[in-house]
Amino acid sequence: MLKSTDVFVIGGGPAGLAAAIAARQRGFRVIVADGAVPPIDKPCGEGLMPDGISALRRLGITVKPQDSCSLRGIQFRRAGRAVGARFPSSGSGLGLRRTILHRIMTERAAELGVDLLWRTVVTSISSEAVNLADRTVGAKWIIGADGGNSRVRRWARLDTYLREGLRYAFQRHYHIEPWTDSVEIHWGPHSQIYVTPLADAQVGVALISRDPKLRLDEALSAFPKLKSQLRGAVPFAEKGALSATRKLKRVCRGNVALIGDASGTVDAITGVGLGLCFNQALVLAECLESGTLDRYPNEHRRLAFRPLLMARLMLALDGRPKLQQRTLQALHRRPEIFRRLLAFHGGVPSGLRLTLDGLTLGWGLLTA
Numbered sequence: 624m625l626k627s628t629d630v631f632v633i634g635g636g637p638a639g640l641a642a643a644i645a646a647r648q649r650g651f652r653v654i655v656a657d658g659a660v661p662p663i664d665k666p667c668g669e670g671l672m673p674d675g676i677s678a679l680r681r682l683g684i685t686v687k688p689q690d691s692c693s694l695r696g697i698q699f700r701r702a703g704r705a706v707g708a709r710f711p712s713s714g715s716g717l718g719l720r721r722t723i724l725h726r727i728m729t730e731r732a733a734e735l736g737v738d739l740l741w742r743t744v745v746t747s748i749s750s751e752a753v754n755l756a757d758r759t760v761g762a763k764w765i766i767g768a769d770g771g772n773s774r775v776r777r778w779a780r781l782d783t784y785l786r787e788g789l790r791y792a793f794q795r796h797y798h799i800e801p802w803t804d805s806v807e808i809h810w811g812p813h814s815q816i817y818v819t820p821l822a823d824a825q826v827g828v829a830l831i832s833r834d835p836k837l838r839l840d841e842a843l844s845a846f847p848k849l850k851s852q853l854r855g856a857v858p859f860a861e862k863g864a865l866s867a868t869r870k871l872k873r874v875c876r877g878n879v880a881l882i883g884d885a886s887g888t889v890d891a892i893t894g895v896g897l898g899l900c901f902n903q904a905l906v907l908a909e910c911l912e913s914g915t916l917d918r919y920p921n922e923h924r925r926l927a928f929r930p931l932l933m934a935r936l937m938l939a940l941d942g943r944p945k946l947q948q949r950t951l952q953a954l955h956r957r958p959e960i961f962r963r964l965l966a967f968h969g970g971v972p973s974g975l976r977l978t979l980d981g982l983t984l985g986w987g988l989l990t991a
């Protein structure tokens with residue numbers, strides 16, 4: 624063995640960097656290895672909810688205004704009708720390019736003294752050691768942050784799902800001045816397109832559907848208003864990704880813990896994967912400091928509860944145009960319910976009030 628460390632993080636995407644920063648903030652010696660070279664890009668809606676921004680702040684990261692676009696809320700659009708809600712006054716969201724997020728997270732990790740190994744693929748793990756192509760590194764804790772197709776998950780025999788659902792996503796950027804300060808979710812008969820305003824006169828446009836062959840250009844014909852808004856704007860290359868809802872039976876074993884997409888995912892329509900992994904990182908670092916991962920599974924489940932619930936609610940509308948229409952009508956009539964749902968989605972606790980809203984919305988749907 625050439626070297627050893629307290630914490631070895633496999634994967635230097637947002638989850639891995641967040642885990643490394645949080646562990647370093649608690650005094651651990653940390654190594655991150657990633658096969659790619661920064662700044663790492665990835666197809667993503669690139670929207671950060673208010674609770675994701677608070678978690679970033681706890682990691683010591685503030686995003687400069689010129690690097691991002693402030694998001695005031697979410698708007699649902701369908702067949703010419705729009706209904707929107709604003710985030711609570713306590714916070715707004717951010718539209719932020721993945722490459723910029725990766726750069727600022729890498730800078731923060733480097734500033735704290737995290738040992739960053741790029742172009743470095745991890746080939747396997749054994750108890751208390753991580754194997755790279757040319758050496759083995761001893762590690763007290765091993766964190767699998769290697770994304771949705773995690774190999775660490777397989778190596779640690781954590782690859783058993785309680786639930787799994789797959790959809791297909793295609794994403795593109797357009798050079799055009801953003802026309803909105805909300806994330807727009809356009810509901811079509813068989814797909815959704817969501818639009819995120821970004822800095823530097825760009826918008827991100829992501830298509831999600833159950834059809835692996837459906838591409839943005841073809842899908843846009845079901846969204847004439849959006850298509851005309853994008854007319855003349857210069858698009859960049861289209862990138863594809865899987866949008867999965869995956870709930871794992873276990874997220875840690877022995878000294879190995881999973882985080883981010885490696886530890887389970889929620890459908891991309893929720894736009895919360897990033898905030899979720901930042902919050903997981905903070906909790907995981909607390910567990911490492913306590914010397915045991917015992918609390919991590921429960922905390923992980925608690926953090927995933929809200930996104931999984933919202934994913935279920937939103938996916939109930941997928942492919943059901945009549946229900947979409949009724950939901951938009953009901954939310955239009957009772958805008959305060961949309962506001963509270965959005966507050967819940969953005970991380971504001973609610974409880975009984977939300978249950979009452981659910982019942983009122985259900986009644987609204989029946990009578991719309």
Ligand SMILES: Cc1cc2nc3c(=O)[nH]c(=O)nc-3n(C[C@H](O)[C@H](O)[C@H](O)COP(=O)(O)OP(=O)(O)OC[C@H]3O[C@@H](n4cnc5c(N)ncnc54)[C@H](O)[C@@H]3O)c2cc1C
Pocket residue numbers: 633634635636637638639656657658659663665666667668669670671672743744745746768769770771774792793794829864865866882883884885891893894895896897898900
């Ligand atoms: C279409 C789409 C839209 C989305 N929109 C949003 C949104 O608007 N807002 C939001 O918050 N979330 C969104 N998400 C979710 C979000 O993108 C993910 O939750 C987030 O990228 C998870 O980050 P991660 O670090 O876990 O995984 P990744 O970003 O996939 O990083 C994994 C890293 O591990 C590295 N790696 C893998 N294997 C190895 C190995 N063996 N050795 C070394 N390195 C390795 C890879 O190179 C990669 O850099 C969206 C997802 C999709 C698919």
